[in-house]
Amino acid sequence: MPKYETWNPERAVEIIAEHQDQRGATLPILHALQEVFGCVPLDAEPLIADALNITRAEVHGCVTFYHDFRREPPGRRTLKICLAESCQAAGVRALESRAKEKLGVEMGGTTADARVTLEPVYCLGLCHSSPAVMLDKDVYAGLDEERLDELLKEAQS
Amino acid sequence: MTRIYISRDSGALALGAEAVVKRFEKEAKERGLDLEIVRNGSRGMYWLEPLVEVETDQGRVGYGPVRASKVDDLIDAGMLEGKPHKKCIGVVDDYPWFKNQTRLTFARVGTTDPRSLEDYQAHGGYAGLKKALEVGPDGIIEEVLASGLRGRGGAGFPTGIKWRTVADCPPQQKYIVCNADEGDSGTFADRMIMEGDPFVLIEGMTIAGIAVGATYGYIYLRSEYPHASVALRAAIDAARNAGLSATTWRARATPSTWRSATAGRYVCGEETSLLDSLEGKRGEVRAKPPLPAHVGLFGQPTIINNVLSLATVPIIMDKGGQYYHDFGMGRSRGTMRIQLAGNIKHGGLYETAFGITLGELVDDIGGGTYSGRPVRAVQVGGPLGAYFPRDLFDTPFDYEAFAARDGLIGHAGVVVFDDTVDMAKQAHFAMEFCAIESCGKCTPCRIGSARGMEVIDKIVADEDRAENLEILEDLCNTMKLGSLCALGGFAPYPVMSALTHFPEDFGADKKRLEAAE
Ligand SMILES: Cc1cc2nc3c(=O)[nH]c(=O)nc-3n(C[C@H](O)[C@H](O)[C@H](O)COP(=O)(O)O)c2cc1C
Ligand code: SF4
Ligand code: FES
Numbered sequence: 067m068p069k070y071e072t073w074n075p076e077r078a079v080e081i082i083a084e085h086q087d088q089r090g091a092t093l094p095i096l097h098a099l100q101e102v103f104g105c106v107p108l109d110a111e112p113l114i115a116d117a118l119n120i121t122r123a124e125v126h127g128c129v130t131f132y133h134d135f136r137r138e139p140p141g142r143r144t145l146k147i148c149l150a151e152s153c154q155a156a157g158v159r160a161l162e163s164r165a166k167e168k169l170g171v172e173m174g175g176t177t178a179d180a181r182v183t184l185e186p187v188y189c190l191g192l193c194h195s196s197p198a199v200m201l202d203k204d205v206y207a208g209l210d211e212e213r214l215d216e217l218l219k220e221a222q223s
Numbered sequence: 224m225t226r227i228y229i230s231r232d233s234g235a236l237a238l239g240a241e242a243v244v245k246r247f248e249k250e251a252k253e254r255g256l257d258l259e260i261v262r263n264g265s266r267g268m269y270w271l272e273p274l275v276e277v278e279t280d281q282g283r284v285g286y287g288p289v290r291a292s293k294v295d296d297l298i299d300a301g302m303l304e305g306k307p308h309k310k311c312i313g314v315v316d317d318y319p320w321f322k323n324q325t326r327l328t329f330a331r332v333g334t335t336d337p338r339s340l341e342d343y344q345a346h347g348g349y350a351g352l353k354k355a356l357e358v359g360p361d362g363i364i365e366e367v368l369a370s371g372l373r374g375r376g377g378a379g380f381p382t383g384i385k386w387r388t389v390a391d392c393p394p395q396q397k398y399i400v401c402n403a404d405e406g407d408s409g410t411f412a413d414r415m416i417m418e419g420d421p422f423v424l425i426e427g428m429t430i431a432g433i434a435v436g437a438t439y440g441y442i443y444l445r446s447e448y449p450h451a452s453v454a455l456r457a458a459i460d461a462a463r464n465a466g467l468s469a470t471t472w473r474a475r476a477t478p479s480t481w482r483s484a485t486a487g488r489y490v491c492g493e494e495t496s497l498l499d500s501l502e503g504k505r506g507e508v509r510a511k512p513p514l515p516a517h518v519g520l521f522g523q524p525t526i527i528n529n530v531l532s533l534a535t536v537p538i539i540m541d542k543g544g545q546y547y548h549d550f551g552m553g554r555s556r557g558t559m560r561i562q563l564a565g566n567i568k569h570g571g572l573y574e575t576a577f578g579i580t581l582g583e584l585v586d587d588i589g590g591g592t593y594s595g596r597p598v599r600a601v602q603v604g605g606p607l608g609a610y611f612p613r614d615l616f617d618t619p620f621d622y623e624a625f626a627a628r629d630g631l632i633g634h635a636g637v638v639v640f641d642d643t644v645d646m647a648k649q650a651h652f653a654m655e656f657c658a659i660e661s662c663g664k665c666t667p668c669r670i671g672s673a674r675g676m677e678v679i680d681k682i683v684a685d686e687d688r689a690e691n692l693e694i695l696e697d698l699c700n701t702m703k704l705g706s707l708c709a710l711g712g713f714a715p716y717p718v719m720s721a722l723t724h725f726p727e728d729f730g731a732d733k734k735r736l737e738a739a740e
Contacts, residue, residue, distance in 0.1 A: 089521060092503030093486060097446075124504070131505040131662075132486030134446055150408035151602055154652070155565035155640045156593065188489060188656070190447055191411040192237050193638065194269035194563065194570035203449045207237035 070104035070139045077102070078113055086117045092128050096135055104139030140183035141176040143221040146200040149186045152193035161197055161214050168218050182221045224257045225303050228276040228283065230333070232265035232418050233450040234411065240273040242291035247275075250298055258303075264419020266333035267572030268320055271312065279305035282314040320569065320588070325550060327558050328535045329412075329574045332419035337454055340461045343422040351537030355430045363434040364390060367536060369544025371556030376402055376492075376529030377604070377633045377709070379555075379622045382536075385526060388516040389435040392524040397437035399428050400501065400520060400527045403444040403451070404492035407605025409564040409636025412572055413530035417444075417451040420534070421458035427533035430540060431526055441520070443497050446487055489606075489660040493708050494527045496662060507662045508708045529634070531560060551577040555621045563589045565602075565638035582616030585639055596641035600649075600725065604633025606656050607713035609720035610649065629720060631713070646725035651679045653717035657710060667702045668711025674698060675718065685730045695722070 071077065081102060085094045095114055099106050106129050115122040129135050147153075147162055162173075169177050169184055176183040192198035195207035201217055209217075229235070229244050244260060251258040265272060271287035275297075284305035286297060293310075300308045312318050326332075335342040343349070355363050368383030389397060401424065405413040416424055428440045444452055491500045495509035498520050519525020535557070539547045547557045555577035561584060563570050568590035585591070585601055592598055600610045609630035611618065618628055625632050640649075654675035661668045675698055681691045699715035706712040722729060 090501050090503040093500065097486070118503070127505050128503070132488055134486035150656075151606060151649070151652070152409045152564040152636075152638045154649075155638055155644065157566075187447060187487075188660075189406060189408045189410075191405060191414040192234055193409045193411060193565065193636065194234060194267075194567075194572070195238060195272075196565060196570075198237060200447075205233050205237040205450075207234065 069142055071102055073103055073107050073109065075109065075113065078110055079117075082114060082117045091118060092120075092125070093132075096129060096132075100135060105136040107137060141180050143181060143202055144183045144185060145217070145221055146185045146187040146190075148188070148190050148192075148196070148198045148200075150189040150193075152189070153197040156196035158197035161209060161211065164211060164214060165218060168215070169222075177222070182218075224259055226259045226261060226278040227303070228261045228263045228278075229273060230265045230419075231262035231337070231450075231454075232272075232415060233448075234269050234415075235265050235272040235274070236450065238269070238272045238288065239291065243273045243275065243289050243294060246291040246294040250295055254298070256303070261336050262338070263335060264332040264337050265415060265572075266315060266321060267329070267415065268318075268569070269571045270569050274315075275302070276315055277303055277305050281305065282316055285312045285315040285318065286310045287312065320573075324574050325558050325576055326574050327538050327547070327550070328416070328423075328531060328560060329420075329572065330538065331423065332415055335420065337419050337421055338457050338461070340422065340458075340465055343420070347541065348422055348537075349426060351540035352426050352430055354540045355433055360390060360434050360436065363430060363540065366539055366544040367434075370539045370547040371544075371551070371554070372532065372535060372539060372547065373555070373622070374529055375531035375535070375560070375634065376494075377407075377631075379632070382528065382532050385516060385528070386431065386434050388514070389437070389524045389526050392517065394436055396439070396521075396523045397435055398520045398523055398525040399431045399435075399437045399440040400497070400525055401428060401440065401442040401533055402492060402494065402497060402527055402529050403442050403448075404497065405445060405448075405530070405634070406489040406492045407608075407634045407636050409602070409605060409638040410562050410634045411564075412560040412562055412634070414448055414451050415572055416530055416534050417448070418454045421454050422462060423534045423537055424455075424530055425458060425462050427536040430536050431528070431533060435524075435526060437526065441501060443491075443501060488662075489656075490662045490708070490710050493710065496708075497527065498525070505662075507664050508710075510707060552619065552621055553577075553623060555623070559620055559632070559635050561620065562634075562636045563639070564636055566592045566594055566641050567639045568593050577619075577621050579620050580616065581611060581618045581620070581637075582613075584620070584637060585616065589637070589639060592639060592641045594641050594643075596643065598639055599642040599644055600640045600646060600721075602638045602640070602649075602717065603636070604631040605636050606653060607631070607709060607716060608633050608636075609716045610646065610724060611720070612724040614724075629716065631716065646721040646728040647679060647683045647730070650718045650721040650729075651676055653714055653721075654679065657714040660710060662708075662710070665705065665707045665711060667705035668707075668714070671698055671702045671711065672714060675702075675714075679718075679729075683730050688730065692722075 081098050085091050111125045115125045171184050173186050190198045192207040197209045198207040273289050274287035275289045276283040276285045331346050335346050364386050372382045373379040490496050491506040496506040500506035515525045550557050558574050561573045602610050654672045657672035663669050678695045702711050702715050
């Protein structure tokens, strides 16, 4: 079963309506759309602009400013590897190379079978037990090669 | 009935706590044991997580780290009666690493059930708010001023003065904004509070609201913290429901706390960028003045404080400003929540009075490196903080003492590196991070960081060395002086400290690194 719904403007308008009445609604709306569609496609921007009575340029500026928002849905699972200093000190660079090699993708890429998207993240707040990663919403720390391999296998299955 | 405690803190979860809980449940069922499992916050001793504590007549006896596959062995060995075992650390409250701390802000974290309002109140929760209601807005601000509390988000600005400024604005819609963007590498104290004792943050925000006449609050929480989000939501709902019935503070306005998820931008931790982001815009830094205290969220007077600043207010109100002021040194009063991270043996949270030295923290409390190799460098204060060599390990934890050595405490993250570190790479990363995260508003930060990476590469490659070193220094000065906020303004600190203290890594002497490999 696909994880995300395919883009559907009527559905998007509904989602936007659920959030548009709060002040500063842009980010909550963008998050809600991405939760459902896996991304915030360009087509969503005029809908948001209409609902919030702001210009399309303002919406566009906002979507592109924040690292979290995507234009295309990611793979079925998303593996985020923390590349910040504490994890660097604990050897994450080697794990990063290993993950790239095993998945056959660069950072930001999605495997050819659309199963896994690999992304960098800058600190997961688990630096007491670096290195740390996040697979979808689950966190893992104190990683070594063996544990990483298990996670990669789980992500690809 | 036997009661055991296994943390729900995401640090413990990341180390396998959930599987341990499942295993205990299974064993309890199969063995017909009457077992209650409480999901507490973390004690902050992460090398022992998942830590399982058993309630006994002597106190809570700890076992850790516990693997799910070893749970039945532990039960067989009598751990449910608190019997000795090689994983047993004795009564947790008496364990030296824990006992030697001065836990004020973190008094309850790891002890109580963070989802239980009753537990919170049974452990001193809401005593601060009760006092706050007695003394009123002026009284609150007097206590906070007397405590000497300085903002824990990085800049160290006196909290009482900020509050006074907002209180002095004429009555109108005012806001309390909690900065929970915790983006610094090496830090996790905000997360531990939000997951382990969320009510204390809500109580602190409520007191702030009473002090300045604000009726609405926001918690700006980073999207990398899904577990904290769940914990906060549960606590906010519980506090709000209780607000309708609890007699002590019924009549008063409690900021209805609403949270917003950020979207992965480090710069949005900067207070004015945060405000724009909350308003639904690009998180670009605003020029000051006007101060957020005067013209803040939606143009209204706003208090912005870090999680820890707000979470410390309840104990200040409860015990008095003087009590808090009695801890610490110089102009750094109270306690600091130090976070030991990186390549470290005993990673975790250590709350202690200001004044402890960097060396004591890293070598004695942190136990040196996890890899067992010598400590070579320590970065304090996140990605904009300086790298310290061993020679400077006598620096005491104090805002002014760190500043005097071209460093900063920031949010008090301490990241340890062993002797395999390449400091030129770290300097390069500092510039790279600045380039990735720059909000783009000022040229020295936006362009300077990209130029910085190139120049460092040239120095390492030994291209026109002398000239490029001069360019780098010049560039760093321009960034320091010409940037609107501390992202561009402080990025030179890690760069210049790496260059000053570890010149051998910048091509001056390649042999050392080769020898270390
Ligand atoms: C680039 C940058 C990032 C920051 N990130 C944070 C952060 O994640 N959390 C935080 O509390 N303060 C952060 N600050 C500091 C805030 O601007 C502000 O000083 C703080 O929230 C004020 O609260 P306090 O007085 O309680 O410390 C950051 C500042 C800069 C320049
Ligand atoms: S220093 Fe960098 S992050 Fe700060 S305002 Fe300027 S461009 Fe933006
Ligand atoms: S630096 Fe990786 S979890 Fe904080």
